[in-house]
Amino acid sequence: MIARAGLALGAVAAVTAPWWVANPYHLHVLIMAGVFTILALSLNLLLGYTGQLSLGHAAFFGIGAYTSALLSLPPLQWSFWLALPAAALASGLAGWGIGRLALKLRGAYFVLVTISFAGVISLVSINWMELTNGPLGLPGVPPPSLGPWTLRTKSAYWYLVLATAALAYFVCHRLVGSRIGRAFVALRENEPLAESVGIDGTRYLVLAAVISAAMAGVGGSLYAHYTRFVSPEVFLFSYTVTMVIMVIAGGQGTLAGPVVGALLFTALPEALREAMAWQWQMLAYGVILIVCVFFLPRGIVPAIVATTRRTDRAAGGPPEMRSGSVGLFKKRRGSDSRS
Amino acid sequence: MLIVEDLRVEFGGVVALAGISFRVQAGTITSLIGPNGAGKTTAFNAITGYLRPSHGRVAWEGQPLDGRRPCDIARHGVVRTFQRTSVFPALSVFDNVRTGLHLRGSTGLWSVLAGTARARAEEAWLAAAADDVLAFVGLTHRRDERAGALPYGEQRLVELAVALAARPRLLLLDEPAAGMTGAEKERLVALIRKIRGGDVTVFVVEHDMRLVMGLSETVIVLNNGRVIAEGVPAEIRAHPEVIRAYLGSADALA
Numbered sequence: 001m002i003a004r005a006g007l008a009l010g011a012v013a014a015v016t017a018p019w020w021v022a023n024p025y026h027l028h029v030l031i032m033a034g035v036f037t038i039l040a041l042s043l044n045l046l047l048g049y050t051g052q053l054s055l056g057h058a059a060f061f062g063i064g065a066y067t068s069a070l071l072s073l074p075p076l077q078w079s080f081w082l083a084l085p086a087a088a089l090a091s092g093l094a095g096w097g098i099g100r101l102a103l104k105l106r107g108a109y110f111v112l113v114t115i116s117f118a119g120v121i122s123l124v125s126i127n128w129m130e131l132t133n134g135p136l137g138l139p140g141v142p143p144p145s146l147g148p149w150t151l152r153t154k155s156a157y158w159y160l161v162l163a164t165a166a167l168a169y170f171v172c173h174r175l176v177g178s179r180i181g182r183a184f185v186a187l188r189e190n191e192p193l194a195e196s197v198g199i200d201g202t203r204y205l206v207l208a209a210v211i212s213a214a215m216a217g218v219g220g221s222l223y224a225h226y227t228r229f230v231s232p233e234v235f236l237f238s239y240t241v242t243m244v245i246m247v248i249a250g251g252q253g254t255l256a257g258p259v260v261g262a263l264l265f266t267a268l269p270e271a272l273r274e275a276m277a278w279q280w281q282m283l284a285y286g287v288i289l290i291v292c293v294f295f296l297p298r299g300i301v302p303a304i305v306a307t308t309r310r311t312d313r314a315a316g317g318p319p320e321m322r323s324g325s326v327g328l329f330k331k332r333r334g335s336d337s338r339s
Numbered sequence: 340m341l342i343v344e345d346l347r348v349e350f351g352g353v354v355a356l357a358g359i360s361f362r363v364q365a366g367t368i369t370s371l372i373g374p375n376g377a378g379k380t381t382a383f384n385a386i387t388g389y390l391r392p393s394h395g396r397v398a399w400e401g402q403p404l405d406g407r408r409p410c411d412i413a414r415h416g417v418v419r420t421f422q423r424t425s426v427f428p429a430l431s432v433f434d435n436v437r438t439g440l441h442l443r444g445s446t447g448l449w450s451v452l453a454g455t456a457r458a459r460a461e462e463a464w465l466a467a468a469a470d471d472v473l474a475f476v477g478l479t480h481r482r483d484e485r486a487g488a489l490p491y492g493e494q495r496l497v498e499l500a501v502a503l504a505a506r507p508r509l510l511l512l513d514e515p516a517a518g519m520t521g522a523e524k525e526r527l528v529a530l531i532r533k534i535r536g537g538d539v540t541v542f543v544v545e546h547d548m549r550l551v552m553g554l555s556e557t558v559i560v561l562n563n564g565r566v567i568a569e570g571v572p573a574e575i576r577a578h579p580e581v582i583r584a585y586l587g588s589a590d591a592l593a
Contacts, residue, residue: 171452178451178458179437179444179465186438189427192389193498196421197505198413198442207448 002308003256014162018155027154033266034161035223038168039239040246040258042215045172047244048252049181050208051188052103052110056118057243060091060213062234064220066125066132067091069141069230080144080225087221088214094121095213099206106191106205122235137231141224157226164222165259168215172255175211184208185253249292251299260300340365341386341417341509341542346395348378348385348564355381357564358395363509363557365400368531368541370551372575373561374584379544380422382561383513387419388412399509414442418507422514422544426497428487432478435486435497436469439504443468469504476500476530492523499530509540516547528554552576560584 021027043057064087070076071083078086094117102113125132132138144151144160151157175181183204186194191201224230242265250261268288272281296303341363348356356378363369371379384390386397388409397404399417407415427435444465450458473479476496481489486497495515502510512531516524524547531554535541545551551558552572560568560575562584568575575581 174452174454178462179441179446180448180451182434182438183441185430186427186441189429190425192409192421193425193427193501194438195409196387196413196419197439197501198410198418199438200408200410 003305007256017162018158024154027158029266029270031154031158031161031226033263034158034165035219035226036242036246036266037165037259037262038161038219038222039216039243040250040262041165041168041172042212042219043243044247044252044254044258045175045184045212045215046208047247048254048257049176049184049188050205052106052205052208053244054114054209054212055111055237055240055244056098056114056116057212057216058235058237058239059114059118059121060095060216061220061223061239062121062125062232063094064088064091064217065224065230065234066138066220067217068221069138069224070131072142072225073138073140077142080142080221083225084218084221087217087224089217091217091220092210092214095209095211096206098213099209103202103205103209118235118237118240122232125232125235132232135232137229137233139229141228141230143228144225161222161226164218168218169255169259171211171215176255180204180207188253245289249289249296249299251301251303254299254301254305257299257301264300340400341540342396342398343382343386344396344398346382346385346392346397348381348390348392354564356385356392359561359564359566361559361566361569363540363542365540366535366538367556368535368543368554369557369559370543370545370555371559371561372545372548372551377561378564379561380513381564383419383511383544387417387511413505413507416506416508417511418502418505418509419511420498420502420513420515422517424491424494424498424518426486426494426501428485430486431483432473432486432489432497432500433466433469433482436472436500436504437465439472439501440465440468442505472500472504475503475533477526492519495519495523495527503534507539509542510534512541512543512545514544514546516545516550524550 017030018027021030039057039061042060043054046052046054067090068080068083068087071078071086072080098113098117102110105113126135128134143157149156151160175184183194183199186199187201187204195201220234223234246261246265247258248261249265250259251257269281269285272284276284292300343362344360345358346356346360347354347358359378359382371382373379381390385392385395386404388404388407388411392405395405399415402415404412404415404417427438430438444461446458446461470479470482473482476499478493478496478500481493486494489497495518499512499515515531516527519527528550531541531543543551543555552575555572558568558570558572558575559566560578560581567580567584568578570578
């Protein structure tokens with residue numbers, strides 16, 4: 001019940017944001033939070049549901065950004081609406097390749113392959129001058145246009161990002177509630193048992209990698225057409241780390257977790273910037289993160305769910321959220337599932 | 340019929356199975372027994388694709404199983420349980436069984452994303468089927484509890500429910516009664532009989548001799564990676580080599 005109310009409130013706040021967010025810089029932060037929501041949802045599909053950690057997720061983000069930028073710049077000058085799906089396709093293809101390579105070897109090997117992949121792609125973007133313009137990057141990426149309008153203003157772009165993030169959330173929601181999502185979770189929970197009932201581990205892990213990478217590519221495309229500039233910085237490891245923090249602190253393996261994590265950890269550095277001198281900002285960020293992980297090891301969203309459940313019970317309300325009734329918080333990760 | 344021919348498994352230089360051959364007749368309850376280290380679980384692992392045998396052939400209903408992956412073997416109607424309790428611990432009992440129903444569903448990625456009527460109908464049907472399986476094994480009252488939080492005996496039932504959900508025609512149970520109380524064992528025996536009654540061939544590895552002798556139509560005895568005897572329980576009890584293999588625990592065969 002509280003989940004539904006929270007969701008409705010969040011939706012209303014998001015849709016009306018350009019009215020009550022007066023400061024354009026704050027709207028910029030909100031747009032970045034939207035982009036990171038897509039990235040966190042994408043990483044969560046792999047890390048939260050299949051249990052495989054991709055530490056090269058910035059590569060899929062960057063491939064999407066570069067693909068979209070290169071296609072919409074001269075000489076091709078594709079429309080954004082064609083460049084965006086092309087970016088998803090290119091990143092998805094990269095995800096397929098990495099998945100095929102790495103998911104025969106799980107866990108630590110997957111982590112290593114994804115890190116190396118991101119490193120290699122980053123070097124390519126720096127050194128392939130003819131294609132990427134090297135470290136100088138690609139300026140002048142055109143903003144998306146819709147018929148006679150160009151989405152140049154921040155509020156217009158906010159709606160584009162919001163709609164895409166909502167779509168990404170919806171895709172995750174549909175997947176998680178299906179036999180495909182159950183196969184993902186089964187592989188995280190107990191792979192030999194999953195195989196024994198006919199779940200093809202490699203096939204589903206590759207599928208998760210493809211969907212996740214494609215989603216990150218969409219995020220990259222939105223980023224490129226928003227900042228209007230793409231450089232090898234999109235492959236920075238810190239992007240990947242930020243995504244991992246958002247997913248883990250928000251609540252991996254939940255649908256709302258990455259959304260909450262993305263909003264919080266995009267806003268936090270900005271809030272700290274206004275609150276204190278620069279020397280203290282990263283320190284405060286670190287302390288808040290440690291406190292968060294220490295006291296809410298399963299993430300913010302699962303902690304909230306556990307608390308409201310307890311309150312519900314005490315108030316004689318609905319005794320149990322049945323596993324099918326509230327899609328938002330459907331798959332919670334058990335505290336012992338990692339052992 | 341399950342046909343195992345000259346199945347050989349080696350770990351480095353150690354011969355775990357020295358080329359065993361046996362058959363499990365369709366529609367029977369057959370047991371595989373033997374002292375610790377005889378190679379029973381190794382045989383199960385080799386039959387269900389978790390171990391690659393160095394030599395030999397396995398076939399179920401005329402279809403070769405050797406060289407296939409476990410998920411492929413499950414698709415051929417051969418499903419196993421594990422010696423050590425094996426559930427999806429963080430999921431509810433209901434979701435455990437729904438996951439076991441994987442092969443009964445067929446909705447693909449695009450239907451899932453589009454939320455087609457067919458996809459929704461299949462979800463509803465799968466949920467109903469999961470409840471049927473829960474009722475069959477007697478776990479309806481635990482439906483929404485986390486599988487990892489159940490007492491041991493009930494976790495073993497969840498395991499059985501997950502395997503049954505995959506609708507096996509050959510069900511391999513690896514020490515299903517291990518760690519169960521007397522009352523739980525009786526329930527298990529009744530359940531295994533009920534499963535066989537549903538036209539499922541049951542192949543059991545078990546240490547509890549009373550349970551094995553009471554349950555099985557055929558008993559196969561392994562020792563040191565070889566089949567040393569095969570027959571109805573009465574024959575096995577009287578078999579001199581079996582008694583020798585179990586020397587010191589010959590009472591257990593009474």
